[in-house]
Amino acid sequence: MAATITMITSGKGGTGKSTVAVHLSGQLARLGKKTLLVELDSGLRSVDIISGVYGRTVYDIEDVLSGACEGSKAVVKSPFSDNLSVISAPVSGGAVETHSLQLFCQRMQPYFEEIVIDTAAGLEAPFRAAAAVCHRAVLVITPDPVAVRDGRVVSDLLYDCSITQPRMVINRLVPERLRRMGIPDLDWCIDQTAARLLGVVPESETIALCAAAGEPLPETCRETEIFCRMARRLNGDECPLVLDSY
Numbered sequence: 680m681a682a683t684i685t686m687i688t689s690g691k692g693g694t695g696k697s698t699v700a701v702h703l704s705g706q707l708a709r710l711g712k713k714t715l716l717v718e719l720d721s722g723l724r725s726v727d728i729i730s731g732v733y734g735r736t737v738y739d740i741e742d743v744l745s746g747a748c749e750g751s752k753a754v755v756k757s758p759f760s761d762n763l764s765v766i767s768a769p770v771s772g773g774a775v776e777t778h779s780l781q782l783f784c785q786r787m788q789p790y791f792e793e794i795v796i797d798t799a800a801g802l803e804a805p806f807r808a809a810a811a812v813c814h815r816a817v818l819v820i821t822p823d824p825v826a827v828r829d830g831r832v833v834s835d836l837l838y839d840c841s842i843t844q845p846r847m848v849i850n851r852l853v854p855e856r857l858r859r860m861g862i863p864d865l866d867w868c869i870d871q872t873a874a875r876l877l878g879v880v881p882e883s884e885t886i887a888l889c890a891a892a893g894e895p896l897p898e899t900c901r902e903t904e905i906f907c908r909m910a911r912r913l914n915g916d917e918c919p920l921v922l923d924s925y
């Protein structure tokens with residue numbers, strides 16, 4: 680086993696990277712993949728709450744990257760799935776160095792099939808380090824002109840880092856709001872960002888409430904089906920997008 684490493688990224692903050700990272704990882708785990716989700720952020724963590732491990736973590740990714748503890752000590756099982764483990768971001772501080780992240784990934788890869796790295800917004804150290812270690816990238820945008828433009832900047836930088844085919848998730852879609860936001864249609868977002876569409880997630884009360892409570896999405900609902908298909912598509916399955924009501 681040598682895990683495939685996927686980074687979750689965005690230019691603009693708050694587009695839903697952590698939310699997508701948790702539910703995509705949850706669905707990879709449900710498909711039987713042993714999955715490790717790492718939040719590579721500091722000070723503004725959220726994966727611990729969304730993935731239901733809040734209060735259960737002793738060590739964080741900063742402890743691991745700085746050499747203060749072994750990676751295995753920071754791994755916590757998520758209640759979402761037996762196959763899903765999480766390493767949280769630190770409460771504050773912590774520099775992310777590419778070399779340390781490379782070493783960490785090399786050590787963890789034999790134990791997992793998927794490593795998902797949820798990065799901080801922007802193009803700073805966590806972005807650069809994750810781009811250096813990942814095999815593939817998922818860009819999360821919201822359908823608004825700022826997120827789309829920033830998404831293009833990220834897409835170009837990924838290309839420079841040899842990630843030539845980033846995938847894209849359009850999150851928090853409210854179809855009737857698109858035109859008023861200056862977005863002609865979803866194809867426009869795809870053209871502008873030059874990223875291949877992985878999935879479209881609607882604005883969803885279910886997603887927001889589950890995130891706040893640290894609970895998995897219900898077993899059968901549209902949102903679950905959307906993330907399940909994203910996980911399958913990420914691994915090369917040609918299943919269609921859930922686009923029925925857009």
Ligand SMILES: Nc1ncnc2c1ncn2[C@@H]1O[C@H](COP(=O)(O)OP(=O)(O)OP(=O)(O)O)[C@@H](O)[C@H]1O
Nearest residue numbers: 692693694695696697698800851881882883887890
């Ligand atoms: N599809 C959705 N429907 C409703 N709410 C959502 C959806 N996606 C994300 N949210 C909400 O948006 C907020 C920001 O999401 P999240 O923390 O995942 O963004 P982020 O990109 O990781 O932010 P940051 O850049 O700070 O790391 C959260 O309150 C989350 O619950």
Ligand SMILES: [Mg+2]
Nearest residue numbers: 696697720725
């Ligand atoms: Mg986040």
